[in-house]
Amino acid sequence: MIKNPLARALAAALLGAALSVTAMPALAGIKDYAFELTRTEAKVGEAVLSVRLVDKRTGKPVPDAVIFAKRIDMAPDSMDEMTSTIEQISSTEPGLYRFKAKLTMAGGWRLSLGAKVQGETGTVEDKLVFKAVK
Template sequence: MTKNAFAHALPAALLGLALTGPAQADIKDYEFQLVKNEVKQGDAVLDVRLVDRRSGKPVPDAVIMAKRMDMAPDSMEEMTSKIEQLPSPEPGVYRFKTKLTMAGGWRLSLGAKVQGETGTVENKLVLQAVK
């Protein structure tokens, strides 16, 4: 390649890189994580962190689309509890209020939309209610 041909090829290569941009995330790159796996039975406040698995950083401003609390871990999926979203205590942490009527295993199922991503983050988190 001559010096002149190289001079023409370099801008074209740089333009190609600029147009492709950074690699896009996949919705599977995100996950919910319980801040605490054990909570007192009764009225409970649950904090859940939404994390980008690639960087480990919290993901703020997701829109929670679905939430459910049940006792599926103890083979009582029909045993449910109402769950209400509360204001976030910090970016990337999502807070919920529920009533854990019995001690035992509870499952928190969440679905959320992440800003700028296609698809829904869905996770089922298991926690323990203790007396």
């Protein structure tokens, strides 16, 4: 038993601090989020690509992210300079992000995305590979 009042107060403060640290929820980091393609193939021509932004810790979709960077190219087939047009279109499902792209030829394509997740610092960046087929 601690008899010194100062030592007793210090022990109580240390115990309280230790208990409050373990009771705090784990904070997410930007590396806890990732984009996933819903399909790994698309038809050549006008295509709609759908990707889901997920929290890797829970597997749940992340709604309301702001996608500010998007690029589509044929880097998987060693043609980085072969790019195409891409535009974001609306989606009715939370955490699902859709893009309309013109896939000019069959082969491997890479969709590069950059997004901000509300409440997080940093940018979620992913490069997703899929195949365009005739």
